[in-house]
Amino acid sequence: MTTALITGATSGIGASFARRLAGDGHNVVLVARNEERLRQQAAELHDRHGIEADVLRADLATDEGIAAVEARLSDRTHPVDLLINNAxxxxxxxxxxxxxxxELAMLKVHCEAVLRLTTTAVKGMRExxxxGVVNVASVAAFVPRGTYGASKAWVVQFTQGAARDLAGSGVRLMALCPGFVRTEFHQRAGMGTSNIPDWLWLDADKLVDAAMKDLARGKSLSIPDPRYKALMGAVKLAPRGLLGGITSRTGRKYGPQ
Incomplete structure (x- = not known):
């Protein structure tokens, strides 16, 4: 039986990945900061799907937290077959x-943790x-909007570049770029969402289903909804100054999780 490790697993997109992968018969390693929620989630997945669900409390904004997850990914006796960098x-x-x-904590979580965990996981996978590795980015990667968008742009570029370098190795890397998803993400950040049109919102479970299909197809970039694919096509044609103004009016950023 294969094992998947999911960071940011207790809510939103991460929780949807955990449910989907457990339902597909994967053992899971759930990583987040809240140990109580992790243990409750692990028990539910184990009871519902009969899989092994381990928990790892780690704060990926710290060196200690990243190192703890690196250590689990380095375990050759219990290898991880699929890494979801979602935190x-x-x-x-x-x-x-x-x-x-x-801002620096964001770069630690979005960039350094993704780099270190992906590299650790891929070394064993290549052997x-x-x-596979799914690095959760955002459609914010494609618009000029602050540190969040810049960090997610780095995730996309890093993932696609690494995927090219690993072509033919048996290891798949994919950057997942959702738009607005109905999760706890915006509430936790203290961001209002009343000005976001209903048609822009995505369902986390449907998003994960589309992402898994794209990973199986060998894609290195997944924008898992026709609406956002069309929007991102328009982004390529629109002046960057105009895009900055639009994203200012619709919220600080497009937010996965």
Whole structure:
């Protein structure tokens, strides 16, 4: 039986990945900061699907937290076959309004953790000549909007570049770029969502289903909804200054999770 490790597993997109993968018969390793929620989730997945569900409390904004997950990914006796780098957060406010410590924490979680965990996982996967990594980015990667969008743009570029380098190795890497998803993400960041049109909202379970299909097809980039695919096509043609103004009016960022 294969094992999947999911960061940011207790809510939103991460929880949807955990349910989907457990339902498909994968053992899971659930990573988040809230141990109580992790244990409750693990028990529910085990009871419902009969799989093994381990928990790992880790704060990926810290070196200790990243190192703890690296250690689990390095375990050759219990290898991880699929890594979902989903942990992430948003900061309320525009550039210079957000404390530098919060901006640096975001880069730690969105960039350093993704780099370190992907690299650790892929080393073992390449030796076994099988495995996959999904790095959750955002459609914010394609619009000029602050540290959040910049960090997600890095995730996309890194993932697609690594996927090219690993072609033919048996290891698949994919950047997942959702738009607005109905989760706890915006509430946790203190961001209002009343100005976001209903048609822009995505369902997390449907998003994960589309992402898994794209991973199986060998895609290195997944924008899992026709509406957002059309929007991102328009983005390529629109002036960057105009895009910045639009994203300012619709919220600080497009937010997965």
């Amino acid at each position: 992430g957060f948003g900061n309320k406010g525009e550039y210079l309004e957000v404390p530098m410590a919060d 076994r000549r099988r495995g």
